[in-house]
Amino acid sequence: MKKEEKTNVMRVLDGKKISYEKHSYEPDATMSGEEIAGILGEDPAKVFKTLVTQGKSGAYYVFVVPVKEELDLKKAAKASGEKAVGMIRQKELLPLTGYVHGGCSPIGMKKQFPTFIHETAVEFDRVFVSAGKVGFQIELAPEDLIQVAGCRTADIV
Secondary structure (H helix, E strand, O other): OOOOOOOOOHHHHHHHOOEEEEEEEOOHHHHHHHHHHHHHHHOOOHHHEEEEEEEOOOOOEEEEOOOOOOOOOOHHHHHHHOEEEEEEEHHHHHHHHOOOOOOOOOOEEEEEEEEOEHHHHHHHOOOOEOOOOOEEEEOOOOOHHHHHOOOOEEEOO
């Protein structure tokens, strides 16, 4: 990554004086989260993906889960206090969050939505999430991620 290249996520973290490391890789549209973890040389349990859902009430919710796991929609509904939640359509992601599929981060969305992170995040010294652009990841302390993204921990996988 060019030294001067910053994503919105990095600008938010810099503005809040939160320490992070940036990582970049050559993106491939067919890459899975586990493959990205492999490129980073990290345990997939420490690399998280950001998923956006809509509840039965019409409200939106963000869930941050390890890349090797799948969001359990029933547990997600329970955590958010909804009767049911469902994934939003890919074409809704950019207008809603400001991020594209594969580059969605829980940090710096257009609007702050209730955000939940899988409870295992706090077991690690550092975790990885998208830096807000395909091909870029940030590594930071889970406590900092929870604070800046306004996350609540929950059993959601």
